[in-house]
Amino acid sequence: MKIAFVASPRLAAQRALQELSGRYGQAAAEEADFIVTIGGDGTALKALHDASAMPAMPVFAMRTDSSEGFLCNSLRTDDLTARLQAAFSVELPVLQAEIEQVEGRSQVLFGINEIVLNRQVFQQAKLKVAVNGEGDLMIINGDGLVLTTPLGSTGYNRSLGGPLLPLGSSLLALTGIAIWRPPAWSPVVLSDRATLDVEVIEAAHHPVQIVTTSGTVPNISRARLFRSPDRTVTLLFDREAQSRFGPPFGRSC
Incomplete structure (x- = not known):
């Protein structure tokens, strides 16, 4: 071994x-x-x-x-x-962000628990958001947004007042960070098949960065966020640790 x-x-x-x-x-x-x-x-x-x-x-x-x-x-x-x-193994989803920066450079980031878009300076972020490219666009002013998996919903998302997603569910949560407009904003629960398109309004004057535990990309002009179709990760638990979570936790392998 x-x-x-x-x-x-x-x-x-x-x-x-x-x-x-x-x-x-x-x-x-x-x-x-x-x-x-x-x-x-x-x-x-x-x-x-x-x-x-x-x-x-x-x-x-x-x-x-x-x-x-x-x-x-x-x-x-x-x-x-x-x-x-x-050990008992569980398969967990991976989030993917396809990013375009203000200067035109493209990058891809991956997130296990969450992907965070937040302001880089004191000025609020101004974001134009569409889910699955359908319906009316949401115009959001605030400090940013967090897209999280069920695993990530127990951490930063939860501290922002976001929903606690059942571990093992096919869901994602979209939670705001200090959203000022629209005043009636509340967290959104999405299918994990959803695609989130975000455009930064006046990106040169209201800069926004994307953060995951794998890295940070500054000066975003637009981004597409979704569950990666070809990446998952496998986490192992002994029976003692597994008992902390209760069913379901991830997808057993």
């Missing part, structure tokens, strides 16, 4: 990395059977982003005592091989 360990730079995680890699070896990620992270949810999400380019590469996250770890299993070093073999 080949394992690629990825650890937070914190001292406790680095100590665990040294012990685990000494006991089980350290494989390159592209050659591994499993990626095992040591730290918290941030370390796990970074590994999931990296694994999204490697089909079927499972990630098993372990939480150090000083870290937050909704996605994580408990940290133990003595029975890892057995835990990996017995």
